[in-house]
Amino acid sequence: MNRLSAELSAGEKSDSGESDDDAPHRPSRPRAQARWAEAYRLPPIPVTVVYELAGRTYAWDGVLSRYDGAGLDERTRTVPCRVLVEDPQAVRRLDDDRGSDDGNRGPSPLATPSETGPPALMRGMFVTLRFHVEPDVPLFDLPEKALRPGNQVLRVRDGRLKAVSIRVLSVANHTATVRVERGELREGDEVAVSPVTEYVENLLVEPRRVDADKVAAAEPSRTQEIRTP
Known part of the structure; x- marks a missing residue:
């Protein structure tokens, strides 16, 4: 890894022997390598x-x-x-x-x-x-059983039901970490975890509340674990 970095940092001159003015259409190999390395x-x-x-x-x-x-x-x-x-x-x-x-x-x-x-x-x-990691966008933790088909959860706010589109980032220990559009979920919002056979937008509901059904803000430095040999 260190050897590759040294080779790229030394590559300032075209290996064709021509100046940049003589061959503006032919990028040098070291510069092409540098662009490739930068992308990685x-x-x-x-x-x-x-x-x-x-x-x-x-x-x-x-x-x-x-x-x-x-x-x-x-x-x-x-x-x-x-x-x-x-x-x-x-x-x-x-x-x-x-x-x-x-x-x-x-x-x-x-x-x-x-x-x-x-x-x-x-x-x-x-x-x-x-x-x-420190994500630039708000992430939320919510119960895995709140996830609905079509990447949605049913939010309960002010006693009314609303489907919210989400992007599931990870699921671990029965908790899903999701990304949503700003304002669609807030820390402390309640989500439905029981089956809802017929969803109606803004339907008035009377939820049975348990702490596990609330939305929590994911830790700013939440860790993602990956096992590797």
Whole structure:
């Protein structure tokens, strides 16, 4: 990775031997490589690399660097990415008594020095990657059972029912994280979780309220976990 960066930064001169004025239509190979590399770069996002061993959890700090490989896999709808860990020996143990990495940017405040864990991050380990992101758009957590066919939820506000279009980003532990147009959902809104056979816009309803049926704002630094060999 570092070698590639050095080669691109050194590529300022056309390998054709002609000046830019002589051959304005022929971009140099290094510049073409630079444009290709720029397209593969990603914003530097902090990543926690997590490894479990003998009932304990160990972690390293990394950074999401760029796309890797040939691009989008049409079969799995995934894109391989490169995560850089500057110091593979800087391993720490997450404090099991107080929880794991909490999703904040940077090192976990719950981390303790490694004792008898792995000496370093090594090839072949089966790890979990936690990406610490700060979305530019509002995201909401709501009960998974509130999701309706057609990417909708039924919002209850001021005693009236309204279908709201959503985009489901992830589902985990019976909770869905969704994206909606601004104003369509607010933190504390109620959503229907029981079957509604015939939906009528602005239908007056008398909901049976439980806290689990409310919309909550997703944490600004919500983590997305990905397991990788």
